[in-house]
Amino acid sequence: MPSLGADMEDGTLTDWMVAVGDSVSRGDIVAVVETQKGAIEIECFEAGPVTDLIAREGDVVPVGAPLAVIGEADASDPNRTEIQAPPADPTPEPVTSRPQDPPVPSVPEAHEPTPIGTADASMSDAAPQQIRQSAEEPKASPAARMRARDLGIDLTGISGTGPGGVIVIADVEHALEDVTPARPLRHQKDAMRQAIAAAMVRSKQTIPHFYLSHTMDAQPAIDHVTRLNADRPPSERILPGAVFLRATALAARDCPDLNGHDNGEGFVRADAVNVGLAIALRGGGLVAPAVMEAAELSLAETMAAMRDLVARARTSRLRSREMTAGTITLSSLGENGADAMAGVIFAPQVAMVGLGAPHKRPWVVDGTVQPRTVVTMTLSVDHRANDGRKASQFIAAFETHLNRPDAL
Amino acid sequence: MTHAEIRAAFLHELIGIAPDLDPATIAGDDHLQDDLDLDSMDILSLVTALHDKLGVDVPEADYPQISSLASAVPYLAGKKS
Incomplete structure (x- = not known):
């Protein structure tokens, strides 16, 4: 698994x-x-x-x-x-749950306080103080303990099914089902909300984010897309989002220090550029599967990959590799959203591109003020891996590619 | 096609893209993006489906014409005739 x-x-x-x-x-x-x-x-x-x-x-x-x-x-x-965990999986494993070991920590391990400040960025370490257990508390895995705290469930009275009667996460969730009427869809949505909550808390608690924001002229890109689409049937049309994804992929290729993963001991560059695409699901929830090898795709191929990914995300048919192989993530607010968004980095990645909605604004071009469609890009960066100079280079590369849309 | 048939076909494709919507509760002037939460990819999927099923090509410049059920039906009827 x-x-x-x-x-x-x-x-x-x-x-x-x-x-x-x-x-x-x-x-x-x-x-x-x-x-x-x-x-x-x-x-x-x-x-x-x-x-x-x-x-x-x-x-x-x-x-x-x-x-x-x-x-x-x-x-x-x-x-x-x-068939086991893929070897290329960049996700750091929780200390207490290595692939080769039993999935639940043995009783002695569970009693050891989790060291503070280890390089491992797992959820189990996210809040060592809260998950350390005292003698009178029931035995539970750190993850089960955190889940119980998140759900507001008392571990006392829950019988554990792990080794030595340790309470594991499934026991906590079964306990929740006991007190909650069975509503499968609702439960699934709650589960996704919990997964998002855990990932966001972990990111914000372990990654020192900093943000650089820049508003740029998107008119050349928008005009290019309009021209391309004018004589194309709907099935072959390009969305501005594909142009932004393409510019992100090329900027990541130009700036490899923002493209990769923090493996727990430091940043490791990725060989390929796999751009995670944040996709909002109807009814709530968010997934960020990756467009694989995005730097090698044409604009039309990028659009086809996005269509395919969005369709499969909405019908829950994503592949395991797409869920774990992203090397940088793009999150866009779409056509009618706010001007800017500072995103939360999708660990173990080290950068996130947040795009506001493109808006028509007065803009100075060649010394005169003109109405232009502009877009604000906010780059969230892991300060452990990079500093402002590298982040600025990425933004400059993104803008350069966006200004030459026919080369995308 | 009658307006009623076009309305039914439009609703059918819309529900195909957003299965959580209840056709009985969609008001004629509900805006697809502002009220029904469709995004640009959804709109493109809808336009693609209308092209395949009704044989009507909605150019990008006309997307505002299909932004609600009330405006889409007469627009599509005009393109069909």
């Missing part, structure tokens, strides 16, 4: 897309897993024949636990490969 977010403890296997005997390749969709962020398609990171399906449909599987076996049927064969 791959980790699809630092606060994820387990996922529910809803569908196997392969059967024993099938041959799979890297990148194949092998299963669908229900998480707090909706249903996610799990991609395979190995190749070979499927020899065993360990988890059954409907099972709740802890992060790191094997789902299936790929390789020779002989159990003693060292070449057999279990």
Whole structure:
């Protein structure tokens, strides 16, 4: 079971897309897993024949636990490969929940106070004081303790199903269901809200953000899109959002120090530019799946990728890699929103591009005031990884690309 | 197509894009973006669906004409005839 977010403890296997005997390749969709962020398609990171399906449909599987076996049927064969957390997953694992270990900390571990100031940016460490337990409290995993606190649930009286009777997150959620009438859709929305809350709290508590804001002329880009769309059927039209995503991808390629991840020990540049796109879901909630290899796409390909991503985000058909592989994120307010937005960085990334709604404003062009469509970009930056100079370079690169839309 | 048929087709495509909307509660002058929370990608999807299903190409300059049910029906009827 791959980790699809630092606060994820387990996922529910809803569908196997392969059967024993099938041959799979890297990148194949092998299963669908229900998480707090909706249903996610799990991609395979190995190749070979499927020899065993360990988890059954409907099972709740802890992060790191094997789902299936790929390789020779002989159990003693060292070449057999279990489908596990993808090796490229940049999400730092919580100290207490490593993929190879039991998903719930053993009792002695749970009693150890979490050291303050470790480099690990996991949710478990986000508030060490609150999650440290005293002798008279029930035994519970740090994540379960935090979830209980967030939900306002008393751990006393909850029976734990983890090793040694430790209360795990699922126990807390079951306790919530006991006191809340079953309303599946509502519950799912609440779960997503909780996932967003946990990710935002963790980001703001661990990442020292700073922000640079710049308003720029977007008229050349808007005019370019209008020209392109004039003689195109609706299915081939481009949205200004695709131009902004393209400019973000090229600026990230130009400024690699803002494109990558903080792995817990420091910033690591990413080889590719995978631009996370913040997508608002109808009825509430937000996901930020990545447009993969965005610097290598044409404008038309970028638009097609965005259409595909938005459609799948709304029908809960995102892929595991898209949820974890983003190297920088773009969040736009769309056509009718506010002038500017300072976004919260999507950890473990180190930068977030926040775009306000483009608005017609008086603007000085060649010494005269003209009505122009301008857009304000606010760059949120992790101050551990970068300083203002690098952030300024990124903004300048973004503006340069936006001003040459025919080169996008 | 009659106005009633165009209205039904428009509502059908709208609900396809925003399944949480209840066709019974959509008022004629509800603005697709301001009142019903559609974004620019939704509008483009709606225009694409109208093109596929009704054979009507709504150019970008005419998007304001389909910004509510009340304005979209006569506009689409005019394009059909």
